[in-house]
Amino acid sequence: xxxxxxxxxxxxxxxxxxxxxxxxxxxxxxxxxxxxxxxxxxxxxxxxxxxxxxxxxxxxxxxxxxxxxxxxxxxxxxxxxxxxxxxxxxxxxxxxxxxxxxxxxxxxxxxxxxxxxxxxxxxxxxxxxxxxxxxxxxxxxxxxxxxxxxxxxxxxxxxxxxxxxxxxxxxxxxxxxxxxxxxxxxxxxxxxxxxxxxxxxxxxxxxxxxxxxxxxxxxxxxxxxxxxxxxxxxxxxxxxxxxxxxxxxxxxxxxxxxxxxxxxxxxxxxxxxxxxxxxxxxxxxxxxxxxxxxxxxxxxxxxxxxxxxxxxxxxxxxxxxxxxxxxxxxxxxxxxxxxxxxxxxxxxxxxxxxxxxxxxxxxxxxxxxxxxxxxxxxxxxxxxxxxxxxxxxxxxxxxxxxxxxxxxxxxxxxxxxxxxxxxxxxxxxxxxxxxxxxxxxxxxxxxxxxxxxxxxxxxxxxxxxxxxxxxxxxxxxxxxxxxxxxxxxxxxxxxxxxxxxxxxxxxxxxxxxxxxxxxxxxxxxxxxxxxxx
Amino acid sequence: xxxxxxxxxxxxxxxxxxxxxxxxxxxxxxxxxxxxxxxxxxxxxxxxxxxxxxxxxxxxxxxxxxxxxxxxxxxxxxxxxxxxxxxxxxxxxxxxxxxxxxxxxxxxxxxxxxxxxxxxxxxxxxxxxxxxxxxxxxxxxxxxxxxxxxxxxxxxxxxxxxxxxxxxxxxxxxxxxxxxxxxxxxxxxxxxxxxxxxxxxxxxxxxxxxxxxxxxxxxxxxxxxxxxxxxxxxxxxxxxxxxxxxxxxxxxxxxxxxxxxxxxxxxxxxxxxxxxxxxxxxxxxxxxxxxxxxxxxxxxxxxxxxxxxxxxxxxxxxxxxxxxxxxxxxxxxxxxxxxxxxxxxxxxxxxxxxxxxxxxxxxxxxxx
Numbered sequence: 087x088x089x090x091x092x093x094x095x096x097x098x099x100x101x102x103x104x105x106x107x108x109x110x111x112x113x114x115x116x117x118x119x120x121x122x123x124x125x126x127x128x129x130x131x132x133x134x135x136x137x138x139x140x141x142x143x144x145x146x147x148x149x150x151x152x153x154x155x156x157x158x159x160x161x162x163x164x165x166x167x168x169x170x171x172x173x174x175x176x177x178x179x180x181x182x183x184x185x186x187x188x189x190x191x192x193x194x195x196x197x198x199x200x201x202x203x204x205x206x207x208x209x210x211x212x213x214x215x216x217x218x219x220x221x222x223x224x225x226x227x228x229x230x231x232x233x234x235x236x237x238x239x240x241x242x243x244x245x246x247x248x249x250x251x252x253x254x255x256x257x258x259x260x261x262x263x264x265x266x267x268x269x270x271x272x273x274x275x276x277x278x279x280x281x282x283x284x285x286x287x288x289x290x291x292x293x294x295x296x297x298x299x300x301x302x303x304x305x306x307x308x309x310x311x312x313x314x315x316x317x318x319x320x321x322x323x324x325x326x327x328x329x330x331x332x333x334x335x336x337x338x339x340x341x342x343x344x345x346x347x348x349x350x351x352x353x354x355x356x357x358x359x360x361x362x363x364x365x366x367x368x369x370x371x372x373x374x375x376x377x378x379x380x381x382x383x384x385x386x387x388x389x390x391x392x393x394x395x396x397x398x399x400x401x402x403x404x405x406x407x408x409x410x411x412x413x414x415x416x417x418x419x420x421x422x423x424x425x426x427x428x429x430x431x432x433x434x435x436x437x438x439x440x441x442x443x444x445x446x447x448x449x450x451x452x453x454x455x456x457x458x459x460x461x462x463x464x465x466x467x468x469x470x471x472x473x474x475x476x477x478x479x480x481x482x483x484x485x486x487x488x489x490x491x492x493x494x495x496x497x498x499x500x501x502x503x504x505x506x507x508x509x510x511x512x513x514x515x516x517x518x519x520x521x522x523x524x525x526x527x528x529x530x531x532x533x534x535x536x537x538x539x540x541x542x543x544x545x546x547x548x549x550x551x552x553x554x555x556x557x558x559x560x561x562x563x564x565x566x567x568x569x570x571x572x573x574x575x576x577x578x579x580x581x582x583x584x585x586x587x588x589x590x591x592x593x594x595x596x597x598x599x600x601x602x603x604x605x606x607x608x609x610x611x612x613x614x615x616x617x618x619x
Numbered sequence: 620x621x622x623x624x625x626x627x628x629x630x631x632x633x634x635x636x637x638x639x640x641x642x643x644x645x646x647x648x649x650x651x652x653x654x655x656x657x658x659x660x661x662x663x664x665x666x667x668x669x670x671x672x673x674x675x676x677x678x679x680x681x682x683x684x685x686x687x688x689x690x691x692x693x694x695x696x697x698x699x700x701x702x703x704x705x706x707x708x709x710x711x712x713x714x715x716x717x718x719x720x721x722x723x724x725x726x727x728x729x730x731x732x733x734x735x736x737x738x739x740x741x742x743x744x745x746x747x748x749x750x751x752x753x754x755x756x757x758x759x760x761x762x763x764x765x766x767x768x769x770x771x772x773x774x775x776x777x778x779x780x781x782x783x784x785x786x787x788x789x790x791x792x793x794x795x796x797x798x799x800x801x802x803x804x805x806x807x808x809x810x811x812x813x814x815x816x817x818x819x820x821x822x823x824x825x826x827x828x829x830x831x832x833x834x835x836x837x838x839x840x841x842x843x844x845x846x847x848x849x850x851x852x853x854x855x856x857x858x859x860x861x862x863x864x865x866x867x868x869x870x871x872x873x874x875x876x877x878x879x880x881x882x883x884x885x886x887x888x889x890x891x892x893x894x895x896x897x898x899x900x901x902x903x904x905x906x907x908x909x910x911x912x913x914x915x916x917x918x919x920x921x922x923x924x925x926x927x928x929x930x931x932x933x934x935x936x937x938x939x940x941x942x943x944x945x946x947x948x949x950x951x952x953x954x955x956x957x958x959x960x961x962x963x964x965x966x967x968x969x970x971x972x973x974x975x976x977x978x979x980x981x982x983x984x985x986x987x
Binding site for chain 2: 418420432433557588600
């Protein structure tokens with residue numbers, strides 16, 4: 087009976103703690119040896135491929151490994167376990183020495199850890215380990231990588247593992263192995279691999295090649311070309327997407343203006359602040375969900391969208407009733423008054439929420455992205471915003487063409503007096519239309535809160551850009567607004583890749599100024615014969 | 620002396636007006652220097668350096684406000700780019716002042732400090748001849764004028780007007796600000812120019828120098844007032860007012876409005892540039908934030924508060940708003956933006972003719 091209990095206890099200990107049956111001599115060498123011996127010990131651990139060495143190496147990497155006499159301890163705070171047996175050590179021995187690792191050793195430890203983690207059961211852990219290893223592949227890890235490859239079933243991890251194996255085999259002595267490895271690497275498309283292959287075709291300063299073997303060089307050049315082509319393609323896809331993404335953000339910011347400025351002719355300099363209010367509304371909804379409905383936190387955005395719309399629309403309606411209404415027909419005065427409103431709104435937000443940016447968290451389903459290529463990842467948040475912008479655009483087009491309010495708005499835009507004569511309540515239509523435009527600004531704020539900082543100055547960053555979109559697109563034209571927004575987005579991103587962000591912005595502004603000289607009415611001008619254009 | 624023909628050239632001001640200008644000149648050129656330099660600091664009438672700098676600053680702003688009144692109040696073109704011309708004039712002056720520092724900078728080098736910091740070996744081309752005072756003066760006049768002339772020519776030729784023009788000028792200012800924020804542009808990036816030591820080899824921080832700059836600014840302000848008055852009273856000025864009220868009709872009468880608008884737009888830019896050049900040595904710093912769109916819009920509210928189309932109102936407005944600004948930013952920094960925002964709204968809603976219009980209405984009511 088006693089024996090049975092003892093057996094159970096031993097088994098329990100085995101399962102509760104990672105069973106430590108590491109080679110005592112290797113561990114001791116790792117802890118007390120000089121740096122070459124440590125390095126040897128590391129290689130031995132990796133070759134052995136024992137997953138039980140992981141906590142030991144983690145402790146070494148974190149600087150938690152200490153020695154007390156001949157015992158090797160993992161010390162966390164005032165808790166310590168024996169690195170070899172995994173037993174709790176209490177009380178802590180008073181005399182302890184830190185196991186120091188220099189930078190070279192640290193790198194080796196990181197590589198060794200990654201190699202050992204390749205055998206872990208979690209896919210994410212394996213993938214992360216493989217990616218780390220890809221950056222710093224060590225020949226000692228080759229058997230482990232091969233072993234992992236034999237067992238690996240996940241395609242993504244396999245692809246990375248193949249790359250690792252190939253990049254290690256490039257350095258092998260056998261020409262055939264090297265060429266085969268280079269050939270396999272041509273399928274990879276990471277900048278790291280490109281660099282590795284690049285070293286093979288490099289010339290030394292004296293004109294000779296760094297790589298003596300001509301066949302290997304030829305093969306490397308061929309692989310490099312394939313990789314470059316793929317990387318360039320990936321870059322183009324990335325640029326295209328960031329162009330679309332910026333365009334959709336501009337579109338969201340400008341759509342509201344397309345109504346208030348484009349259709350109603352009101353210069354609303356506080357439009358940016360309505361965007362900002364939408365972002366703050368999203369922030370408040372997020373906080374409310376966190377406080378009262380933490381279980382549904384991931385879905386707060388769905389609730390924030392209508393709230394942001396409603397809050398901004400209400401503020402917009404109030405502005406229209408209180409201020410803008412009295413300034414119709416005096417656009418320059420409207421500009422100044424709404425600027426004043428924007429200053430007050432900014433300061434109000436500073437008073438209410440502080441001048442610092444507030445934190446708006448992405449819901450879990452929006453983090454991460456679609457990896458089109460290893461080097462090109464499209465973040466979900468951006469993708470969602472592109473889709474959202476498209477949805478808002480469609481909804482707005484439908485609202486303008488299919489609803490009674492839209493009919494009224496278009497009627498009042500074309501001929502206010504006539505519309506009034508046939509019974510359109512023009513004053514009320516103004517308020518509703520302005521509220522609609524403001525609400526869309528709120529939606530833009532809700533979207534922007536997911537990808538940028540939310541602070542009192544949020545709107546200022548977008549006001550000039552969104553006016554540019556509307557001016558470029560032409561007044562009173564949704565299609566013009568869309569094309570102008572996407573066009574400016576693309577132009578900005580393409581120029582950015584070529585000349586840097588600031589110059590790109592300046593170039594785009596200069597282009598708009600020149601363009602307006604040629605077509606003062608924007609891309610899509612309403613034709614007419616009026617001398618007062 | 621021949622009596623001036625009243626129809627062709629009406630007098631600039633009546634006797635009362637000239638009297639007021641005379642009093643102002645007396646105060647600026649005699650009263651203030653005496654109060655600052657001659658009276659001991661213990662005297663109740665002593666003006667401290669703080670006040671001298673503040674008033675000088677406001678006078679610089681008043682010059683810009685006059686230019687704004689010319690272009691907006693009289694011609695009806697709301698420019699949101701006046702801050703750009705102000706800053707260009709300031710930068711032209713600042714370049715000269717930077718060269719005057721000589722080897723007294725942090726790095727004891729021939730080049731301005733920021734260039735040493737950026738590891739530049741020689742002056743970029745923009746700085747050619749920047750050590751000459753007269754060249755700097757020429758730049759102060761020519762650079763804002765040229766930018767305005769070229770921009771205005773194209774804008775007015777394609778008949779961009781109203782809010783379109785305002786927004787485009789705002790974009791221009793914004794683009795210029797981004798450009799000047801770059802180190803590569805060669806004007807000190809976001810730090811701009813500061814730490815000036817001398818002007819015309821005379822130390823800049825002495826009381827006498829401060830007073831001299833103050834008096835020059837006052838003289839330029841009065842001169843600008845008279846010049847603007849002359850312009851708006853002239854026949855061309857009448858055409859400008861007509862353009863404001865009915866541009867199409869003026870065109871149909873056979874006037875080429877492009878010429879008139881371009882003239883007043885360029886003149887306003889040059890005046891703003893001069894104001895900027897006076898501003899920089901007295902405030903001791905110029906950086907790209909002077910070009911921020913918000914600054915340019917603020918200039919419009921000075922004129923609106925004072926009263927558009929009155930010239931005197933522009934000066935009064937610049938004084939009132941900036942006086943309030945320095946009061947608020949010291950006493951209640953939290954509330955300054957509320958006040959400014961409210962000012963924008965209330966003035967446009969309830970005081971379309973500004974303070975001067977209000978005063979006129981009150982006096983007329985009293986007289987009646």
